[in-house]
């Protein structure tokens with residue numbers, strides 16, 4: 001790991017924390033930074049008010065907050081390597097389910113979470129394992145972070161391949177860019193699927209339509225029985241009832257019900273089965 005002076009990570013302790021908790025957190029952050037070669041000075045004093053850098057949520061999970069000169073921000077959790085927030089001009093674009101566990105006890109449900117090395121259903125668990133493990137920070141600045149995930153005993157038990165995944169998130173002036181690089185570090189070729197299971201905020205379902213080459217495409221409708229293959233007749237998808245579908249073909253889209261922050265779960269998800 002390396003970090004240049006201009007890439008110095010900072011952190012901010014929330015004002016609700018009392019002084020002793022703040023001291024404990026700073027000590028733990030220093031240990032984390034030093035163990036990764038950032039050096040003790042990499043951890044900004046809590047008083048500095050620095051917004052970007054490595055932070056810890058109230059439940060102990062680490063995340064990197066990016067911030068640009070306009071004040072736009074994005075949060076990227078190391079657990080699962082998941083982007084949980086992108087705020088531009090004060091507007092949040094990414095949603096996290098209200099019932100998501102943010103303490104590492106289960107994968108974060110929401111954000112731009114990884115489905116890797118498979119979407120599923122398939123040979124290994126649904127959505128793969130990338131969202132179940134801690135990614136490592138390989139480099140970071142105020143506006144970008146690069147995370148890596150390498151095989152472990154846990155991943156090898158499910159999928160015994162030599163790989164290195166690099167996920168980069170970059171907060172630009174007008175957009176947030178993510179890139180996933182998968183390297184084969186072994187001798188044998190392997191197949192994989194990669195997707196970001198993306199949850200976006202919307203103003204209302206009535207305002208939403210999903211454009212793409214959907215007409216005549218086959219899709220798995222998970223709301224019918226155990227799942228039924230059907231054919232789409234529309235050019236554009238609108239959602240007037242609960243949807244849980246996987247479209248096949250070039251324009252593969254997994255349509256999840258979406259909700260607004262602050263609206264109750266049941267308002268939008270209705271009678272979502274099993275949830």
Ligand SMILES: O=P(O)(O)OC[C@H]1O[C@@H](O)[C@H](O)[C@@H](O)[C@@H]1O
Pocket residue numbers: 108109110113197222244245254256
């Ligand atoms: O694991 P998460 O983020 O809660 O997502 C679960 C959803 O993932 C989708 O891919 C499935 O089609 C849904 O059936 C399922 O509910």
